[in-house]
Amino acid sequence: MRDLEISNQELSDIAEEALGLAKSYWASLEGRRAYPSTTSENTTELFSRPWLENGRGREILQDFKSIAEHARPGTGRFFGYVVGSGEPIGALGELLAAVLNQNVTSWRSAPAATSIERAVVGWLAEAVGCAGFTGSLCGGGSMANLMALAMAREAKLPANETGVQPCVVYASEQVHMSIPKAVALLGIGRKNLRLIPVDDKFKMRTDALQAAITADREAGNVPIAIVATVGTIVSGAIDPLPEIADVARREALWMHVDGAYGGMAALAVPEKFQGLSFADSLSLDAHKWLYQPLDCGCLLNRHPDIARTTFSHSDDYVRILSEDPTEAFAFFEESIELSRRFRALKLWMSLQFHGRGAYREAIRRDLDHAQILAQTIALHPELERLAPVSLSAVCFRHRSKDNEAILRRVIARGRVYLSNATINGQFVLRACFVNHRTTPDDVRAIVSEIIAAAEELNC
Amino acid sequence: MRDLEISNQELSDIAEEALGLAKSYWASLEGRRAYPSTTSENTTELFSRPWLENGRGREILQDFKSIAEHARPGTGRFFGYVVGSGEPIGALGELLAAVLNQNVTSWRSAPAATSIERAVVGWLAEAVGCAGFTGSLCGGGSMANLMALAMAREAKLPANETGVQPCVVYASEQVHMSIPKAVALLGIGRKNLRLIPVDDKFKMRTDALQAAITADREAGNVPIAIVATVGTIVSGAIDPLPEIADVARREALWMHVDGAYGGMAALAVPEKFQGLSFADSLSLDAHKWLYQPLDCGCLLNRHPDIARTTFSHSDDYVRILSEDPTEAFAFFEESIELSRRFRALKLWMSLQFHGRGAYREAIRRDLDHAQILAQTIALHPELERLAPVSLSAVCFRHRSKDNEAILRRVIARGRVYLSNATINGQFVLRACFVNHRTTPDDVRAIVSEIIAAAEELNC
Numbered sequence A, B: 001m002r003d004l005e006i007s008n009q010e011l012s013d014i015a016e017e018a019l020g021l022a023k024s025y026w027a028s029l030e031g032r033r034a035y036p037s038t039t040s041e042n043t044t045e046l047f048s049r050p051w052l053e054n055g056r057g058r059e060i061l062q063d064f065k066s067i068a069e070h071a072r073p074g075t076g077r078f079f080g081y082v083v084g085s086g087e088p089i090g091a092l093g094e095l096l097a098a099v100l101n102q103n104v105t106s107w108r109s110a111p112a113a114t115s116i117e118r119a120v121v122g123w124l125a126e127a128v129g130c131a132g133f134t135g136s137l138c139g140g141g142s143m144a145n146l147m148a149l150a151m152a153r154e155a156k157l158p159a160n161e162t163g164v165q166p167c168v169v170y171a172s173e174q175v176h177m178s179i180p181k182a183v184a185l186l187g188i189g190r191k192n193l194r195l196i197p198v199d200d201k202f203k204m205r206t207d208a209l210q211a212a213i214t215a216d217r218e219a220g221n222v223p224i225a226i227v228a229t230v231g232t233i234v235s236g237a238i239d240p241l242p243e244i245a246d247v248a249r250r251e252a253l254w255m256h257v258d259g260a261y262g263g264m265a266a267l268a269v270p271e272k273f274q275g276l277s278f279a280d281s282l283s284l285d286a287h288k289w290l291y292q293p294l295d296c297g298c299l300l301n302r303h304p305d306i307a308r309t310t311f312s313h314s315d316d317y318v319r320i321l322s323e324d325p326t327e328a329f330a331f332f333e334e335s336i337e338l339s340r341r342f343r344a345l346k347l348w349m350s351l352q353f354h355g356r357g358a359y360r361e362a363i364r365r366d367l368d369h370a371q372i373l374a375q376t377i378a379l380h381p382e383l384e385r386l387a388p389v390s391l392s393a394v395c396f397r398h399r400s401k402d403n404e405a406i407l408r409r410v411i412a413r414g415r416v417y418l419s420n421a422t423i424n425g426q427f428v429l430r431a432c433f434v435n436h437r438t439t440p441d442d443v444r445a446i447v448s449e450i451i452a453a454a455e456e457l458n459c
Helices: A008-033 A040-047 A057-071 A089-099 A112-127 A141-156 A178-185 A206-218 A242-253 A263-267 A305-311 A344-354 A358-380 A403-413 A441-458 B008-031 B040-047 B059-070 B088-100 B111-127 B143-155 B178-185 B206-218 B241-251 B263-267 B302-312 B346-356 B356-378 B402-413 B442-457
Strands: A134-138 A168-172 A192-198 A223-229 A254-259 A281-285 A295-303 A383-386 A392-398 A418-421 A428-433 B134-138 B168-172 B193-196 B223-229 B252-259 B280-287 B298-303 B383-385 B392-399 B419-423 B426-432
Touching: A008 A057, A008 B008, A040 A392, A040 B111, A057 B088, A057 B111, A089 A344, A089 B008, A089 B059, A089 B206, A112 A134, A112 A295, A112 A344, A112 A383, A112 B040, A112 B059, A134 A141, A134 A305, A134 B040, A141 A178, A141 A254, A141 A305, A141 A383, A168 A178, A168 A206, A178 A192, A192 B302, A223 A358, A223 B193, A242 A254, A242 B088, A254 A263, A263 A281, A263 B356, A295 A305, A295 A428, A295 B134, A295 B392, A305 B040, A305 B223, A344 B059, A358 A383, A358 A392, A358 A441, A392 A403, A403 A418, A403 A428, A403 A441, A418 B280, B008 B040, B008 B059, B088 B346, B111 B134, B111 B263, B111 B298, B111 B346, B134 B143, B134 B302, B143 B178, B143 B223, B143 B252, B143 B298, B168 B178, B168 B206, B178 B193, B178 B392, B193 B206, B206 B223, B206 B241, B223 B241, B241 B252, B252 B263, B263 B280, B263 B356, B298 B302, B356 B383, B356 B442, B392 B402, B402 B426, B402 B442
Parallel strands: A168 A192, A168 A223, A223 A254, A254 A281, B168 B193, B168 B223, B223 B252, B252 B280
Antiparallel strands: A134 A295, A281 A295, A383 A392, A392 A428, A418 A428, B134 B298, B280 B298, B383 B392, B392 B426, B419 B426
16 A cells, blocks of 8 residues: 655656656647547546555556547647637646645735735736726636626625525626526526527627616516626627616616626727726636636626625634735635635746737737638638627538538548537537637638538538 | 747746756755745735736746745645645646646536546545445535535525525534525525534534424424534534434435535544435535645535536537437536536546555544644643544644734744634634644644744743
8 A cells, every 4th residue: 555645756757757748748739630539438448447445656647648539639620619728838837836736715825826816817807908807716707707696696685694685687698608507596596687689790789688677677676787798609799898888887787797708809809898897897718718728717896895795704714813904815705715726827827928919919810710711611602601700709501511410520520620509590510719729721621621521421 | 029839849848847846846845834934015026017018938937936935835734724735646637637628518528537527526425435426526615515505405495497485504503604605695695594503522413403493494484405514614523414314304405514624534434424425415625635736626416417407507509419428418517617627637646546545544644643632732731622623623722821822923933834713702723634744743843833832922
């Protein structure tokens, strides 16, 4: 039986071997299939295993190769969902964060890490034109949206002490599934989420929003919040923030902006994001369009007092002895988590390593790639685009073939990976560019692969 | 301006430098102070910095030294809160997880990672005597407890569609702050959390629990769930699970067990955890008493159908095309998060590397260390213990001195770190052992440091 302690020499050797695996993997990326050739039988056979009494020692590193072979690789030819590309300096940041193993509950528990997280949150706020917003990092958009709506509820119709009272939340019918999920978790009930119709560009119709609020007030219902989306998950539409902010102000509602997919693009194209700073709260995902390894969500807000009212339920065992406001600062009084890992270190390293300009350019290239794809589709008579390209998501279909069958073949061919969505009840193909490794050739491969797959269907 | 792409050679060089920092840090651990000598002025000066337009490149690695100097180190002499020791093989697992950058939403998005997570969740369940439970990894106890109570609510008084109805949750007055926080978030209202008195061992009094439920029913209130705690945060008390399970069964209530601190000790001392498998849901934290780097919480449960009812709000854009049950599996339909990092890889590597026996022994040593401390306290006339030592937390005080002043001095001396808690309104010192690096000498240093600090107060 092995002790948990290992010698520095043994650890050093294993660490070098692990790093060698990482380096080989990075070097192999471009040669990999865009999606692994695997089945549930493969992964069950490889990875169903008991936890044995005796340690297997260093041989466990040998699993890495088969894990990588049955994993989605971060190649420049993966265009499914909204999946960032895992910038390697960020990955080294994750190593160092795990080595330091800070519990970033509060300054008292993690002085440097807390100061660094507060700094990088400020960078993100400033990068998207929301300087002065505060907030914290979290697991992702689902958590950020949940926290935002919890704050909205507590600001408008306090529920923490006595329980939820009936209230209503508004979002467009293109809203991300994490919003109905948050509304349900918070006890508001999904039937109290009004899904507002969108215009032909998939943006929320402000007239319909206003009408819904008015109708609710006339029925005696209590509106509390509007969720605007910057970068809807299907087509990347950006809701009209200034008009929504006007409604929110007039109606005294909380305005949350879900920018999990698109928000970081305000760094590159701020003109598309006018009105973002009117938000009361804003979700961002650095593991999407800031290319960081998972996980790295962020909730920014303009109301730290309401954050504390919403999330502060502290016990004496975490009572902080300091009078200094920085030293008394606790993330757990302004967010859901208590134990929190040092997510900020990868941002600290990766963002400074490359500089803001490099990130701005990478986002611009993703936007260009979407335009290249749209142009290629326009030139092909068998293909049609089904939504405007507002950011970097492109939705399209083959006019005459079974698109679901095409998608299966494209994925099986392994050169590019797309995912699917539904527009006006129709199954559509969807490519999304949030990947610093993608080249224009990778983009052009999308249409040629679709056409090749469609031709295979004829055979 | 730098591009985000870096050459394999440059990346290799930087990665070696980062690993060198990690190795030096590990080798330096035992020589470090148990808590850094730092102030808010230090960390503000060091870590307030703008995100510059141009990249700083490799020089950002030079920050690591000052970050480590202003961070809580994972030495064997840190006994504050419940902080695991960051097992290094687990940290290497975090590197490889960040390199692979899987988004473990579902098998479709991450085949190997999904199979591995399902395997390690099974290991944890089996290790604590709950074979057959399913579940998922999450950020920590706060998230696991929130998910558990969301499931309880949905199982007993469905709220997702129409909103919360008045209902009541029961827990002991020693319950962790994440439970009132979850009750508030779920819209139940903290006034509907009944804090049941404890006995002289800080265990929930089942007679009082039953009386409270009966009184609520007579008043027309609707009980839905009981939260038992295995390892209360202050003293490590284990609530009487078989008796609580009897009440839950008789009253048809959900029984959640918060084992974030203590649950994993069932691997080493199962006799203390009789009745754990009666739980409907169980929170565990592998980043606490399984020594893993943050974050690695887990919610186990016996009701995957209720998990799906509670958390499934899926959109077409994540619609899974497979009919195979493994390939159609999606974590986001059974938990809160959508984007999810590959938390399971560190468990896969670290747990197999060392083997189950090594973990069992490490937990036993922690239990022994608590007994050693209790014995040392008993031998010292100026010290008194204030709670039984049920697991590995020891609460005590100096009989005649200002214990808050002693604690400040102990921390400033830097040899050991303790935290504080409140017992019967009294400020107490608290040491908790969940650290594979701790030696008996480290344990003995606690009392000598307390006495030395107390003597300094006389000067």
